[in-house]
Amino acid sequence: MAELETYIPLPEAARKYGISPEALTRLVRDGIIRLAHTEEGDSVITVSTIAAAADVIRDEIRPEQYRHLRGRRIRLMDAARKYAVSDPNLINWTNRGYICVHKRGFQHLELDEADVAYVTAIHKRGRELTGSPIKAGWVLKRVLEANGKDERP
Numbered sequence: 001m002a003e004l005e006t007y008i009p010l011p012e013a014a015r016k017y018g019i020s021p022e023a024l025t026r027l028v029r030d031g032i033i034r035l036a037h038t039e040e041g042d043s044v045i046t047v048s049t050i051a052a053a054a055d056v057i058r059d060e061i062r063p064e065q066y067r068h069l070r071g072r073r074i075r076l077m078d079a080a081r082k083y084a085v086s087d088p089n090l091i092n093w094t095n096r097g098y099i100c101v102h103k104r105g106f107q108h109l110e111l112d113e114a115d116v117a118y119v120t121a122i123h124k125r126g127r128e129l130t131g132s133p134i135k136a137g138w139v140l141k142r143v144l145e146a147n148g149k150d151e152r153p
Contacts, residue, residue, distance in 0.1 A: 007036065007044040023129045027056075057129070058143055061121045069114035073102045076109040083120040093119050098144060119144075 014021040024045070028035045036044050080087050090111065093099045098119045100112040119140065126139030 007038075010035070010043045010045060013045055019129060027129070057122065057125055057139065058146060061118070061125060061143075063118055063147065066114040066118045066121075069117055070112065072113040073110040074113040074116060076111060079111055079113070079116045083116055085116075085120050085123070089123070090116070093140075096141075098140070 008016070010024055011021060013019070014024050024033070027033045028045070033045055038044055074082070076087060076090055079085070080090055090099065091109075094101050094109070094111065099115040101109060102112060103110040122143050123133075123136050123140045126136035126143075127133055129136075129139065
């Protein structure tokens with residue numbers, strides 16, 4: 001039995017899926033998702049195209065791209081500076097298990113650079129697509145869950 005496509009207005013899709021209307025418009029312009037128009041002239045997208053947009057991120061940023069950094073230790077402050085990410089984000093990601101911690105001490109945290117590079121790349125791309133650092137965190141979680149916890153750089 002064929003699944004019927006569900007259409008959703010562009011502004012509603014942006015709110016529902018936490019993607020900025022501008023990012024959705026870019027995805028349409030880039031041919032990643034398809035835009036249709038109702039008889040009333042409203043712009044709509046299919047719900048299934050939102051999943052396709054998430055797949056684009058997973059296809060663009062793969063763990064194996066960062067394998068050459070596996071096991072390389074980097075201090076939290078150095079990672080923040082090198083990858084242009086905030087200390088609180090790095091700490092949050094280590095607490096969530098997204099980034100492996102090699103050594104934890106008083107005011108000292110050594111991280112696995114492969115994890116830092118991979119997670120940061122996903123977060124930055126998510127921010128580009130959503131226009132929001134908070135929503136980019138949701139994208140990061142979704143991509144890492146879809147890739148599986150065992151799939152590491």
